[in-house]
Amino acid sequence: MSGSNPPLTLADLPRVLVARVSHVEADCVICERLRELGFCPGTEVRFERQAPFNGPMIVQLRGYRLSLRPSEARRVFITPLGGSLLP
C-alpha cells in the first residue's frame, strides 16, 4: 500500500483483528439491516475466523457472533484498534 490508503472495511478485519465501526454504507436494504444487527458507529468488532477460499467470516460484536460474507462485510467501514497487524 502506498500513498492514500483506501478506507478499511470489515472485509479487512482478518488482518486487523479488532476494530471499531466508523460507518455503514448509506442506502441499501442490507445496510439498514447491518445497522440493526448492531454495526453502529463506535461498536467494537472482533475477528474470530474465516472459512477458506475467501469464504464467510465470523465476527464478534455486542456480545454475540455473526457470520457474514465478504460482499456484505465490504459495506461496513472500520478503524483498526490496538493489536492491529497493519503498520
Next chain:
Amino acid sequence: MNAPPTDSLEPEPGKKIHLALVGSPNSGKTTLFNALTGLSAKTGNYPGVTVDRRRGLMKHPVGDHDVLISDLPGSYSLHAISEDEAVTSKVLKGELDGGKPDGIVFVADATTLQRSLPMLADILRQGIPTLLVLTMVDELKARGGDLDLFKLQGELGIPLVGVVGNKGLGIDDLRVRLSDPKSWTTACAVPEPNTEARFAWADTLLAKVERHPVSASTLTQRIDAVLLHPVAGLVVFLLFIATFFQAIFTWAAPAMDLFSGWMDLMADYVSANLPASMLTDILADGIIRGVGAVVVFVPQIALLFGLIFLFEASGYMARAAFVVDRVMGWAGLEGRCFISLLSSYACAVPGIMATRSIPSPRDRLATILVAPFATCSARLPVYALLISAFLPNTKVLGPFTVQGLTLMGLYLLGGFSAILFAALFKRGLLKGASLPFYLELPPYRFPSLTSVMLQVWRRLKVFLKDAGSVILAGSVVIWFLLNFPKADIPEGMAEGPAHQVQIEQSYAADLGRAMEPVFAPLGFDWKINIGLVGSFAARELMVSTLAEVYAYDPNAKIDPLTGEADEEFVGLRQILTTPDPKTGVAPMDFPTAIALLLYFVYALLCLSTVAVIKRETGGWKWPLFMIAYMGVLAWVAGFVGYRLAGGG
C-alpha cells in the same frame, strides 16, 4: 403441517386477551410459548425456526379471562426483509385476523441484550402495553453475567420477568402478569426512531444495570475450534453421519424385524380367527400387511428425527451453513437455503415452509425447486428395505458396512443433486444477484432428554397420522386393485400360489402392464409399476404395495394337514430375493433394485409436497414443472443405474 386449528381461537371481544410474543430470532419465543400453552411447537437453536404465526391458549389461566398467545417469527426489526419477518409487523398493525394484540410480550435472550434490546424501542413506539421477558437467565448466570433486573425494570418503566423457558422457571409468575395487560406500566422514555439512537439508548441503559458482563461460552469456543475447522470439521461431520447411518442398520434392524414379525403374526391371526369374508381379507392383507410394512420402520424414523433434532437444537445448523457457504455461494444460494434443505431431510413440507425466512424471492424459489431431492423420512422405508435385501452386510471400513455406506451415499446423493440443480436454476431460469447473507451463530446448547423425546414424538405423530390416513387409504385401494376382478382359483390350491394367480389377472396387473413400455428399460415389472402409482400419494406406499403383492411367500411349504407354513417367519426382504422354484427368477434382481433406489432419489412423489409447493409458489406452474423435471431425471438416473449394475 404445524398449523393449529384457528376457528376456536378467534378472540371474542371482552372475553379473551390476545398477546403477541415478539423478539429477535432465536430468543426463545417458541420455548416460552410451549411452556405457557402446554403445546409442543417446533423449537430449535438457530435463527428462523418459526416462520409463521402460531396461536394457543394459555394453560391454567389466572382470573376469568382466557389468554390467547400468538407466537411470531423472530425479527431483527420492524422493517421486514423476508416473508416471515413481515408477519410480525402485520400482527402488530392488526392486519391479520384477530386484530391488534392487547399486549406485546417482548422476548429477549438475557445473554445478548446488547443486540436485542434496541428493537424494544421500536416496539414501545407501537402504543400497545408491553412486557419484557428475559429468557435464559440461567445461562446468563452460568456465563458470569449479572444484571440488576429490578433497576432495569425501573429504568424502562415497563414490567419485566426473568424466566428459564425450557425448565419452566418463572412461568407461573409470568402467567399472573400476562392475565392482565391493562395493569402493565408504560415506558418512561422512548428514543428517536432511528437505528443509531436506539442502540445508544440500549447501551446507556445496559451500562446502568449491568453488574458484570456475560463472558463468551468457552464450551462453544472449544467445540467450534474443531467443528468449524475446514478439514477436521468435515471429517468429524462425515464420521458422525456414517455412524448414524450404520446405526440405522445395526441398532434399529432387530427392532424392525421384531415389529415385522408381529405384523405378520397379527395378519395371520386375523385371517385365521375372523370369519372368512372380504372385510377380513382387507383387514389382514390390505391394512395390517400394507400399513404394517411401513409402520415397522418407526425405530429408524425415530432415530433419524432424533439426529435432525440434535442438529437443530444444539446450534449446529448455523455452523453447517457457515461451513458449506462457499459451495452454496457457488450455487448462487445462501446459508438459509442450506438450512431449509437440511430441514427437508425430515420432511420436505416443513423444509419448504422454512424457505419463508429467505429474503430473496429467487433464492427462495430455487430452494423450493430442489428441496424434494433432500432425502425425506418417507424414503427411508424404501431405501432400508431394498438395501437390506440387495446389498451385502459386509464390513468395509472399521464398523461401517456396505449397507450403511450405501444408505449414506443415497442421502449424500440427494443433497449434492439439490445443490447442483439449484446452481443450474440460478444460472439459467432464475438468474439474478443473490441477496446478501448473514446468520447469527448461537452458543451451543444441549437439549434435555425430555425435549428430544417431545420433539421426536411430535414428528413421529405426523408420520403415524400419515400412515393412518394416506397410507391406509392407499393400501386399501391397492388391495382392491390386486383382488378384483376375481380369478378362478382351482380347488385345493395353496394360499401362496392362489394369491399369485389372483393378482396376475387383476386390475392392478392391467394398469401396471400398461406402464411397462415406459418403465421396462429400468427393469420395473408391473408390480413395481403399481408401487410407483401408489408412491404419487406417498412414497411409503411402494413398500406397502410390495408387502401386499408378496403377502404370501410363494415358496412356503404348507403342511397339508394343518394348513400352516412349516417355516420360520420370512420377511419381505427375503421374499424379494428368493428365486421362484419353478422359474428360477426372484421377484426382483439387483439392477432393478438399484434402478428403483435411484428413481426414488430423484422423483417427486408426494401429494403433500406438491400441495405445499402450490401454496407457497401461488399456483400450479411450479409444482407441475417440478413433477416433470424430477420425473425425467428419475427415469434417466434409474436407467443409467440399471445399465451400470448389469441389467438389460
